[in-house]
Amino acid sequence: MDFDNKVIVITGASSGIGAAAALLYAKQSAKVVLVGRNEESLNKVAKQCEDARGIKPLTIKAELSHDDDVKNIVTKTINIFGRIDVLVNNAGVGVQGSILEGVELLDRAIATNLRAVYHLTSLAAPHLIKTKGNIVNVSSVAALRPIKDVNYLPYCISKAGLDQFTKCLAVELGRQGVRVNSVNPGGTNTPFAETAGFTKEQVSELYKSRSSLYPLGKMAESEEVADLILYLSSDRARSITGSIYVIDNGEILV
Numbered sequence: 148m149d150f151d152n153k154v155i156v157i158t159g160a161s162s163g164i165g166a167a168a169a170l171l172y173a174k175q176s177a178k179v180v181l182v183g184r185n186e187e188s189l190n191k192v193a194k195q196c197e198d199a200r201g202i203k204p205l206t207i208k209a210e211l212s213h214d215d216d217v218k219n220i221v222t223k224t225i226n227i228f229g230r231i232d233v234l235v236n237n238a239g240v241g242v243q244g245s246i247l248e249g250v251e252l253l254d255r256a257i258a259t260n261l262r263a264v265y266h267l268t269s270l271a272a273p274h275l276i277k278t279k280g281n282i283v284n285v286s287s288v289a290a291l292r293p294i295k296d297v298n299y300l301p302y303c304i305s306k307a308g309l310d311q312f313t314k315c316l317a318v319e320l321g322r323q324g325v326r327v328n329s330v331n332p333g334g335t336n337t338p339f340a341e342t343a344g345f346t347k348e349q350v351s352e353l354y355k356s357r358s359s360l361y362p363l364g365k366m367a368e369s370e371e372v373a374d375l376i377l378y379l380s381s382d383r384a385r386s387i388t389g390s391i392y393v394i395d396n397g398e399i400l401v
């Protein structure tokens with residue numbers, strides 16, 4: 148894969164799948180733009196990326212539900228690197244809750260998982276059209292069916308919207324040479340569930356019981372999801388757009 152000198156913007160690069168993707172791109176000599184909220188974690192990932200090929204990443208602290216922070220991502224990237232070749236909309240938040248708990252939970256899920264993606268993509272699109280670049284959205288199997296045993300209603304809806312965004316945008320931008328695809332992981336070993344409100348013990352129990360039901364009997368690792376992101380954003384995937392790629396150890400089959 149040739150990402151030499153390509154500029155890759157990755158949201159949620161301070162942790163889990165986004166951090167793994169950032170490192171893989173950096174190993175391919177890309178100029179990575181690491182977006183997240185936790186500065187300490189961002190700096191740790193930046194150091195690993197720089198150590199890989201000696202190219203200093205740009206780190207941008209951003210709360211994606213704040214419009215000014217989103218605008219700053221594109222402004223800073225263009226000021227420093229002058230172009231955008233790939234946008235990886237990876238940041239996401241797991242919001243659980245019942246319909247009986249009111250609409251605020253939906254607002255929380257949509258703010259990060261859908262509205263921020265829409266906003267950032269709208270600002271990055273003119274630059275992606277110039278470079279004939281591409282977009283990879285990180286969705287979830289939760290877009291395709293309800294999650295078993297946990298009521299992730301707001302999260303599921305936000306990710307289902309994200310999948311339709313991927314498909315509609317692939318149609319809109321296709322003739323301008325921009326591809327748009329989605330990676331939809333199932334259970335993956337990251338801090339995600341803890342951030343969604345589970346304790347360490349609950350996560351360990353949940354992961355053990357859930358993964359034992361998957362046909363392959365295990366969770367995925369961040370690096371495997373990152374591999375798929377890299378593939379879809381590379382020229383090897385030049386005929387792929389509007390596609391939803393599930394990586395879930397068979398989770399949605401059972």
Ligand SMILES: NC(=O)c1ccc[n+]([C@@H]2O[C@H](COP(=O)([O-])OP(=O)(O)OC[C@H]3O[C@@H](n4cnc5c(N)ncnc54)[C@H](OP(=O)(O)O)[C@@H]3O)[C@@H](O)[C@H]2O)c1
Pocket residue numbers: 158159160161162163164165182183184185186188209210211212237238239240241259285286287288331332333334335336337338339340342
């Ligand atoms: N892990 C799974 O089982 C799984 C399954 C299916 C789909 N996914 C999807 O995979 C993507 C990555 O998640 P992960 O598993 O790698 O989880 P993670 O380790 O918890 O990482 C989530 C990332 O998103 C960032 N983020 C969240 N809300 C944000 C906001 N409002 N503004 C800015 N950054 C924000 C976090 O930044 P800070 O840490 O800096 O705050 C962090 O870098 C998400 O879209 C998630 O929905 C995960």
